[in-house]
Amino acid sequence: MMEWVGQKVLDAFDYARALWKLIVRAAWELARPAERGRQEALRVITRQVLFTGVDALPVTSTIALMLGMIVITQAGTQLPKLGAGGLVGSIIVIVIIRELGPLVTALIIAGRSGTAIATELGNMSVNREVTALTLMGIPLQRFIVMPRMVGVVVAMFCLTVYFDLVAVLGGFLIANAQLTIPFEAFIEGITRALSLADVGFTALKPLAFGAAVAAICCHHGLSVKASLTEVPQQTTKAMINSVTVCLVLDLLITVPAYLS
Known part of the structure; x- marks a missing residue:
């Protein structure tokens, strides 16, 4: 039992290190000037923002509208019984703007765009497109990973603000x-x-969630080797790990901020 737990902990550290390395390399490629491939990278970023952000507006609007209604319905019926009817604004800030807005948006993007990224990169790996790019000397970090990470982070931030407003x-x-x-x-x-502080942490959470979701889905997509059966397996792992990591990040950001 101890050996199994220890191995799981080591695997978790290796997984976190691989994700961190992917994020750092993508950030380096974003900051490093490049003479070639700038237009192609910008095209992929724009396409990713449109797919992750703009195309997700209908489902995001529906979920945000219903969530706001549900929260205020519960608060409006229960708070007056406790003599706290004037705390409706605080309920909106605490429940939606602080917590559910960034977290639910991250779950929407992980389930919709994250799985699409993992599937796309997995199919590219099976079809030997990733190998072909590597053999041609085309850096995967610049043309595959970085544009998708930037697109997801930008879309996550914008969608979170939109989710809160709706x-x-x-x-x-x-x-x-x-x-x-x-x-x-x-x-x-x-x-x-x-x-x-609420504004600062509401801005920090979508940036952290977006980087985590994009890195996880790119990592699992590129982990596919040669079999088509690996694609749905890695996509499922990407979805589960994205949700888990977002919850862990939310805990790590919220607890020190509001309990210190």
Whole structure:
């Protein structure tokens, strides 16, 4: 049992080191000037942003709107019983802007775009396209990994802000209809409860989640060797690991920030 646990811990450290190396190399390729391939990398980044961000707007809008309505419905019915009806703005900040906005957006992108990246790169590996690029001296980090990571991070950040705005709108619709709270009072309650630390950590979380999801999915996609059966296996692992790592990162960011 001890040997099994120890091996799992070592495997987790090796996995984290491989992901960190992938992120560092992608960041280096982004910062390093290149005379060739700049237009191609920009094209892949733009395509990734459109697929991950713009194409995900309908599902993100639906989930955010319903989540905002659900949270305010629960808060609006329970808080007045405790004499805390004025804490609706704080509930929006704590539940949606701090936590559920970045986390649910990360889950949407991991399940939708992350699996697509892992499948695409896995098929490229099976079809020997990755090997061909390597033999031609084309750096995989610049033309495959870095553009996808940048696209996912940019889209994750923008979608998180959009998710929060739509969720707040959904919360206001319920607050106005059920609690008869005017728009000015609703926004004032949110801005009064929203601190600079909330804004900073809300911006930090999508950046960390986006980099983690993109690195994990690229890693598993490029881990496919020669069999087509490996593609769905690695895609499933990418999805599960993306969700797990996002939850761990959320814990590591939230606990020191709000319990210290």
